[in-house]
Amino acid sequence: MRISFIGSGNVSTHLCRGLYKANHQIIDIFSQDLKNANHLAKFVNANSINSFAKIDSSVDLFIICVPDIHIEFVSSQLPSQVAQIHTSGSTNLTALYVENRGVFYPLQTFSINKLIDFSTLPILLESSNDDLLKIMQLLVADLGSVEHHVNSEQRKKLHLAAVFACNFSNLMSNIAEDILLENNLDPKLLIPLLEETTNKLKEMSAYDAQTGPAIRGDMNTIGKHQQLIDETSTSSIRKIYDLLTKEILSKHGKL
Amino acid sequence: MRISFIGSGNVSTHLCRGLYKANHQIIDIFSQDLKNANHLAKFVNANSINSFAKIDSSVDLFIICVPDIHIEFVSSQLPSQVAQIHTSGSTNLTALYVENRGVFYPLQTFSINKLIDFSTLPILLESSNDDLLKIMQLLVADLGSVEHHVNSEQRKKLHLAAVFACNFSNLMSNIAEDILLENNLDPKLLIPLLEETTNKLKEMSAYDAQTGPAIRGDMNTIGKHQQLIDETSTSSIRKIYDLLTKEILSKHGKL
Numbered sequence: 001m002r003i004s005f006i007g008s009g010n011v012s013t014h015l016c017r018g019l020y021k022a023n024h025q026i027i028d029i030f031s032q033d034l035k036n037a038n039h040l041a042k043f044v045n046a047n048s049i050n051s052f053a054k055i056d057s058s059v060d061l062f063i064i065c066v067p068d069i070h071i072e073f074v075s076s077q078l079p080s081q082v083a084q085i086h087t088s089g090s091t092n093l094t095a096l097y098v099e100n101r102g103v104f105y106p107l108q109t110f111s112i113n114k115l116i117d118f119s120t121l122p123i124l125l126e127s128s129n130d131d132l133l134k135i136m137q138l139l140v141a142d143l144g145s146v147e148h149h150v151n152s153e154q155r156k157k158l159h160l161a162a163v164f165a166c167n168f169s170n171l172m173s174n175i176a177e178d179i180l181l182e183n184n185l186d187p188k189l190l191i192p193l194l195e196e197t198t199n200k201l202k203e204m205s206a207y208d209a210q211t212g213p214a215i216r217g218d219m220n221t222i223g224k225h226q227q228l229i230d231e232t233s234t235s236s237i238r239k240i241y242d243l244l245t246k247e248i249l250s251k252h253g254k255l
Numbered sequence: 256m257r258i259s260f261i262g263s264g265n266v267s268t269h270l271c272r273g274l275y276k277a278n279h280q281i282i283d284i285f286s287q288d289l290k291n292a293n294h295l296a297k298f299v300n301a302n303s304i305n306s307f308a309k310i311d312s313s314v315d316l317f318i319i320c321v322p323d324i325h326i327e328f329v330s331s332q333l334p335s336q337v338a339q340i341h342t343s344g345s346t347n348l349t350a351l352y353v354e355n356r357g358v359f360y361p362l363q364t365f366s367i368n369k370l371i372d373f374s375t376l377p378i379l380l381e382s383s384n385d386d387l388l389k390i391m392q393l394l395v396a397d398l399g400s401v402e403h404h405v406n407s408e409q410r411k412k413l414h415l416a417a418v419f420a421c422n423f424s425n426l427m428s429n430i431a432e433d434i435l436l437e438n439n440l441d442p443k444l445l446i447p448l449l450e451e452t453t454n455k456l457k458e459m460s461a462y463d464a465q466t467g468p469a470i471r472g473d474m475n476t477i478g479k480h481q482q483l484i485d486e487t488s489t490s491s492i493r494k495i496y497d498l499l500t501k502e503i504l505s506k507h508g509k510l
Contacts, residue, residue: 010466069475090476107444109451109466114458120447148444157438157487160480165431165445166452167467168499169424174461174506176420183412187460189362189403190420192375194453196364197421202446203369206429211265211364212422213345220324221345225415232412236502243498244423247491251429 001135002059004028004046006074008036010110011087012065015143018118020044022142027059052077061135063087063104064096071095083132089159092152093126102127102136105155106145109166121145124155175237182232207251214248256390257314259283259301261329263291265365266342267320270398273373275299277397282314307332316340316390318359319351326350338387344414347407348381357382357391360410361400364421376400379410430492437487462506469503 001024005016008031017040020026026046031037037048049055057079064086066074071086075097078084083100093103103126108116123140125147127133140147150158173194177187200209213221222245229238249255256279260271263286272295275281281301286292292303304310312334319341321329326341330352333339340357341350348358358381363371378395380402382388395402405413428449432442455464468476477500484493504510 067471067473069473090479108448109455109464111455111459111464111466114455117447117451120450122444122447150440154438154440156479156483157434158440158444160483161431161434161445162448163467163480163496164427164434166448167465167469167503168495169427169449169452170455170461170465170467171499171503171506172419172424172427173456174465176416177461179412179416179419183409185405185409185413188457189377189413190416191453191457192372192377193363193417193421194424194456195375196372197424198446198449198453200364200366200369200425201428201449202443204366205442206425206432209364209366209369210422210425210429211366212418212425214422216322218322218324224345224411225418228411228415236498236505240423240498240502241418243491243495244426247495248422248426250491251426 001025001061001139002027003061003063004030004056004059005040005063005065006030006078007065008033008040009065010112011106012063013040013112014110014116015063015065015087015104015106016040016044018116018143019139024139024142027056028054030055055079057082061085072097083135085132085136089124089162090156093128094152099128100132102132103152103155104136104139105159107158107162109170118143118145122148124148124150124158126151126155175240179233210248210252212248214245214254215252217249217254256280256316256394257282258316258318259285259311259314260295260318260320261285261333262320263288263295264320265367266361267318268295268367269365269371270318270320270342270361271295271299273371273398274394279394279397282311283309285310310334312337318342327352338390340387340391344379344417345411348383349407354383355387357387358407358410359391359394360414362413362417364425373398373400377403379403379405379413381406381410430495434488465503465507467503469500469509470507472504472509 004027005012026044029037029041029046029048034050041048062084068088068091072095084096085102085104089105105124107122123145125136180187259282260267281299284292284296284301284303289305296303317339323343323346327350338355339351340359344360360379362377378400380391435442
């Protein structure tokens with residue numbers, strides 16, 4: 001297929017390179033910042049543009065990977081005879097201005113310099129019509145990824161869940177990292193613990209996998225932690241510790 | 256070595272079985288609840304007891320794996336000529352009543368029915384003397400695990416960090432799981448995301464690995480999430496969302 005990408009951030013970069021490797025032809029990379037577009041375009045042998053007037057309207061598909069708030073505007077500026085899909089978890093299918101429209105949401109955390117394992121990547125599809133759905137299914141297959149079908153409401157819930165499972169979990173690791181660095185300890189010490197925390201969830205629910213002082217109702221250890229935080233960390237860390245401890249106590253009937 | 260375990264919970268079970276497999280002789284399993292002691296004792300060919308009067312004082316080592324708050328009392332009840340080690344992250348070496356004492360803290364999350372990969376397990380050692388330290392180093396080697404040396408202050412910080420990295424991360428997965436289940440979606444959909452969230456931390460700091468609406472300063476998506484939570488989740492989930500979002504915004508200079 002002949003595909004153009006609108007946006008040149010993390011998601012665009014990984015999907016664009018993935019589809020290029022799978023022998024799709026990438027035509028235009030559009031970005032407000034031409035330098036970003038250039039950078040990606042070089043890797044996939046595409047044109048980089050920063051003006052909607054210059055966009056090639058003879059392509060088969062536009063893939064829109066821009067911040068959610070810009071999706072509607074960008075969609076309205078594209079040649080309307082071409083199918084459009086966006087890659088946002090929290091944006092309705094109907095945000096796109098064309099009839100022939102779909103959503104192609106990769107449920108993953110993308111960082112620009114970290115390779116993605118497409119073989120395990122769940123891609124959540126929604127489409128206005130079966131023809132476009134089949135095209136998206138082929139793209140998922142070409143990436144070697146795993147297709148799932150959800151509607152806009154379910155996708156929004158999944159996106160919210162992903163913020164907890166990924167973004168907030170990563171914040172927890174960041175806070176842990178800070179504590180180790182402040183005490184001249186190597187943050188990599190925590191890697192086996194982080195891996196096991198995830199591995200357990202392949203075999204049991206997160207509810208059943210919960211461990212730690214809160215689920216044991218161990219108020220003695222919780223008190224020691226609070227004291228330690230008050231001595232060395234900020235008040236926001238104390239607030240986070242207290243709120244999350246309370247949530248575990250409450251979820252597991254210890255309050 | 257001839258070793259007795261005090262306590263028969265998660266940590267005791269995994270360590271005891273690991274050392275038994277490595278050809279150490281397990282003599283007594285002590286637990287207040289004889290049924291628990293019996294269960295573990297059967298696997299490692301040991302005696303199960305629930306009275307300190309019955310404990311065999313001819314062993315080489317007592318390994319104390321009881322709730323932190325009971326360590327001091329338990330220690331005071333054991334024959335004082337035998338070396339003692341405890342396995343607690345947040346308890347001082349000096350909580351033990353004997354001179355010949357050590358700490359053997361496995362930095363991992365243990366659930367009773369989930370096998371542990373000893374080969375990647377960091378065990379944090381502290382000892383009152385070099386002879387006992389050498390014995391603990393041998394035990395770590397017998398388990399095939401990885402030894403580290405920390406003092407009581409560092410170990411307490413590590414334990415606090417582990418609560419964030421493991422217990423609170425797991426709570427985040429639990430909240431995500433709840434959201435999926437409420438919407439008839441399979442929680443296993445999140446596994447690749449959880450795995451990648453951890454995998455990234457092998458290559459970059461958690462600070463650099465952060466993704467999501469908060470680090471992008473995407474107040475539009477954050478607003479949508481808040482609305483979604485208000486419609487379907489409890490007020491404590493909203494509080495958690497707001498506090499953690501604010502922490503990411505603040506950490507990354509978006510406030």
